[in-house]
Amino acid sequence: MQDSYREIFLSESQEYLKNISNCLVKLENKPDDLGSLNEIFRCTHTLKGMSATMGFEKIAQLSHLMEDLLDELRSQKKAVTSNIIDSLLSSTDILEQLIQDVRLKQDSNIDISSYLESLKKFLSEEAVPPEEKITLSDIDGIGLNETEQNRFKQAREKGLNVFKLKILIARNCAMKEARAFLLLTHLKRMGEVIQSVPGLEDLKREQQMEQPFISAIFSTKEDREAVRRGLLNLSEIEEVIIAAAEIPPLEAKAKPQPQEPSAYIKKIQSMRIPVQRLDRIMNLMGELTIAKIQLVEMVQSLKFAPLDEISTTLARLTSTLQDEIMQTRLLPASYILDAFNRVVRDLSKKKNKEVDLEIIGSEIELDRIVLDEIGDPMVHLLRNAIDHGIETPQERIAGGKNPRGKISITVSRQKGQIYIEVADDGKGIDVSGVRRIALERGLLTELEAANLDEKKLLELITLPGFSTAKEVSDVSGRGVGLDVVKIKIESLGGRVDFETKPRAGTRFLLTLPLTLAIIKAMLVRVQREMLAIPLMSIRETIKLRPEEIKRVQNFEVVKVRDEVIPILRMDRELGIARNAAGEEHTNELIPLVIIEYEKKALGLVVNKIVGEQDIVVKPLPSFVKRTKGIAGATILGDGRVALILDIMSLR
Secondary structure, three states, X not given: OHHHHHHHHHHHHHHHHHHHHHHHHHXXXXXXXXXXXXXXXXXXXXXXXXXXXXXXXXXXXXXXXXXXXXXXXXXXXXOOOHHHHHHHHHHHHHHHHHHHHHHOOOOOOOOOHXXXXXXXXXXXXXXXXXXXXXXXXXXXXXXEOHHHHHHHHHHHHOOOEEEEEEEEEOOXXXXXXXXXXXXXXXXXXXXXXXXXXXXXXXXXXXXXOOOOXXXXXXXXXXXXXXXXXXXXXXXXXXXXXXXXXXOOOEOOOOOOOOOOHHHHOOOOOOOOOOHHHHHHHHHHHHHHHHHHHHHHHHHHHHOOXXXXXXXXXXXXXXXXXXXXXHHHOXXXXXXXXXXXXXXXXXXXXXXXXXXXXEEEOOOOEEEHHHHXXXXXXXXXXXXXXXXXXXXXXXXXXXXOOXXXXXXXXXXXEEOOEEEEEEEEOOOOOOXXXXXXHXXXXXXXXXXXXXXXXXXXXXXXXXXXXXOOOOOOOOOOOOOXXXXXXXHHHHHOOOEEEXXXXXXXXXXXXXXXXXXXXXXXXXXXXXXXXXXXXXXXXXEEEEEEOHHHOEEEOOEEEEEEOOEEEEEEEHHHHHOOOOOOOOOOOOOOOEEEEEEXXXXXXXXXXXXXXXXXXXXXXXXXXXXXXXXXXXXXXXXXXXXXXXXXXOHHHOO
8 A cells, every 4th residue: 555655656746846846937037926936835735745644754854844935935024036946946856856766765865954954044034024015906806795886886876986995004003903993984084985904893803904004995075186195194104005996896605505425526537557557558559450450451352241340340449449549648748848947947047148948839749758758859959059059148238139048949740740949049050160170070071061061061060079169068068969869859750950040040840750659651562562651741642654754854753733743763762672574564654652741742653552551660670770761660461561661861
């Protein structure tokens, strides 16, 4: 039983720490964000209670002091400062390490005394009483009962002025309750007090005032300035705010209804499932898909009518089950993107730069495996943007820019692919600097450097060990960055593109598959080999007469509805040997699969189009992983292996 509680603690505490970290970053940027402050307090309070119950003393101690400090901030006894946020973030990091020790079932040797002292220091500091400011905001939402509503309407009908008031009593007033009573008595002589907080009855019962001010809705024949002057003439009144009142909503009178006993029992709406179990289910789903394909092909070849309906039903149910299981693997991009607010905040502070992060499309869902794998590449891109791209505030001001730099992460989905754009408004990549470093390191000859276009030249920065940093720091400069991004994204079947403009910034575009498990594909035969083309990349399939293929500047092209499309003969492109029969029959129609990528079209010449099919993506061994044009492999219904084409590399 203890182990089951421990698993619940670990899963929930991870979520709480993530919320605390994200909300602390928001709170630092917007110190009056009460919603974020309350969320941090709620998560910390819950974490404290959970850890104390489970007997995790260090976690309980640290979260308890954090809760005390947060309570001081909530009650406005202390102001939110950058130093307090730093201390709370550091404590959150230590909590994460302590929870990791719990996960590993090991005794923690982490010393938390310095973090406790840091929090105690802020708690023991004497709070400087802020200058009291009052507004009418809490009166705007005040509710009146039916009698008070009628008095409000009658005052209006008589042509009286109806004001909402807020009167601040001096801080040094020794008897605030008595002064409040005199104030309300004075208001009654000037007109009618429709409602006040506190009310006269509360003050008669000597009820203590929670705040040093009175809020009231008040009707009178006097004008606004006369009321204000009359109140300020009273002693020990510090400030008066007065405004015309609109009729507030009727105060709701909730009548508690007895509940049925069954109403206390809530239905389970969600469950936590270990990731390992989901992965096992997905693997079994892949095997089931292969078995389904084998069965369907066998029934079709044997032409056994009684099994036709059963195999069709099985195929439909398997596809539906596959879709449902795929949905369980999808998580919103915010699962990793939310953590980048903290990454940008810490890195920019370390580099003495001011950087804002904008995230768009974080609600878009991706496969869990894709999410797990893109975290490190994204951090490398953010590091490069802050260290190499964004200038210091002084440099930005001198260049006529906003002193605060901006990094934006945009996630979008099109045709079964995910696009993640990471852009900054910094100084861009120094192309001449890249050329110079490439020459110094012998990566290019003088002739190659002179003839290489800008795009090809910039691709050099993705080579291992290549760096334009003038000095090595703990952020960047070791030449480990963009090569890691490129290798990781390509290993996922994706692609990295980027562009840069001097003094305007750099934009990286990561293109990724929506899922890495089961995809829909078009099976084609090239000579004796079977190939699978992802269906999301196919625009259409057509058949050509041999004479329709023309040659333009050593490239074969075909004209389809007034569009000139280049074509590739797949047997030549992939080095597949031709059949012993020799050349193709020149009088036969040629199957052509037209694919699209980056708004461009390309025609693939094949021998036969077999048909559409769900395929299970299998990883390739390392020695063939980087073969141009091949993204993976799949097992067909008859047990043969078919290679999956990498559309992005067919250029």
